[in-house]
Amino acid sequence: MAALIIFCSILVFSLIIAVLSKKGAMKSNMSDVMTASGSFGAFLVFFISVGEIYSIGTMIGTPGSIYAMGATYGIWFMCYILLAYAVGYFLNPAIWRMGQLSGATSIGDVIGWRYNSKGLQIIVAVIAIIFLTPWIQNQFSGMAILFQYLNIGVNFVTAVIISTVLAFIYILIAGIRAPAWVSVFKDILLVASITIIGIAAAAKMPGGIHGIFQTVADTKPDSLIISNAGGQHNVEFTMSTILFQMLGFYMLPISFQALLTSKNEHNLRRNSIFMPLYMIMFPFMIIAAYFAVATIPSLQNSDFALLAVAVKTLPDWMIGVIAGGGALTAILVMAISALCVGGLFSKNILGVINPKMKESVMTSTTRVVTAIFLIFGAIVALYFPTLMANITTLAYGGLSQTFIAVFLAFFWKKANKYGMGAGMLAGVGSYAIMKITLFAPLGFNPGFYAMAVNLVVAVLVSLATKTDEITQKRFDYYQMTKVVKHNKLLEK
């Protein structure tokens, strides 16, 4: 009962935050709904960036996969996010500047503007939407696990309905502002919950942290390190996956969105310094995961691992905090992702097909599409829970391929729409073929090869075709905003 009360209070409190966040919003135009007109200071940009990376999938899936398959997923995830922050320090301000010049609210806008191509804009938007659909559905699946196991008096169907409604209310009230403010609350809850579970696990185990890892090392050493032998999850595969995913990370439409909300580029650089520190919850999560490996031998579903540790070590009211934190995490990621889909669909697809579309119509379309997507996600989650699990990896592979187009946009004047389009299609195509045929020479991740194919095709086709003047001019505009050339600071 205490758990249920705390759970409900958390959701109500989040709603109050959402209502309060409307303050300061002036107009309800596209750029305000999607990126708060680029008005966020360092604090909010930080929270909205980290808030959407660590979804309920992180909380449930990471310990779950350590429990089921050993270290692979956990180590890979930590490494690639960590390095993505290092990449982000250099890449984010550049993306932000390009976004400012093009008045962008999404990844599609930036690429469409720089290469002066509506076709490219639509391709990118479609790839992004294909990725976001299973991403939203994943949030619901995570909630299913949460409510099945914790059993706090709310069944899964009710939880799905409540969260769909809440996610939509956030967006309706204040566009991206509401999720941004709610994510501050959510992140505090998420980090606190995981830290407490980790500490409780270490306290419960004889010998503390060392006891946990020693037990695992003695009984199941394979689950602590990554195998040197051949196969799907060996060292080469992990390393190549890290390399290719750290580049794809900022191509996630939601990460892109988050950095466009920033007021200036300096904050983005400074935030990068603090991003890795936020990962402090990972040691605790991993302690809890290995506690489950060491002491809870036969879970019926490996995804229950973290929750099983919580139930085993914590009092009832704390379970309410964890349920609330988990649900809020899912709702928030859903809200931002659905908003992102709404924006991509109405601006980058409908808006391109029908250029006369009024902005007010576009804003309302965004809201409608956001709602449709949430409902669609909820229905899929309720009736076809396993349908789209595999699409996520496939879509991430495809999405990462936009990295080449974004990267070349900053450095190469000759890069053009034909090259980027061909490269992207070659990358996505070769990735899909390699995935299906399980072709992975040297044990590397196929995404790694696909990106190389993408780069080669993009460069060759760009060289072979004519680059139109507008594309070149936009490259020059971007170059004019730079204050460092050839690694030297320009004096005035």
Added chain:
Amino acid sequence: MKNRIPAILIGFVVPLCAVTICFPIYNRIEPFILGFSFNYFWLFSWLFLTSLCLFIAYKIDPFNREDAKTLSDKKMEEVKKIIEQDPEEGLKSEVNK
């Protein structure tokens, strides 16, 4: 310092080497440090060390000197104005909006 290469080395290459290139070296259980198996201890340390690297990079990066910040904000505004006045861009941005 006006050169950006040191910032790139410290902010990106060092963490990349520590976390990915050295992967085969730190992928081991022994010795246990602070209770963690070696691979996890190494990674958890790099959460803090990456942050430190980025901090150093931030400090030595010429972009973050006050004069560079002012200059880049100013340039940004200038270029935005040029784009607004550009007839081709003007048309385009109306379509976009």
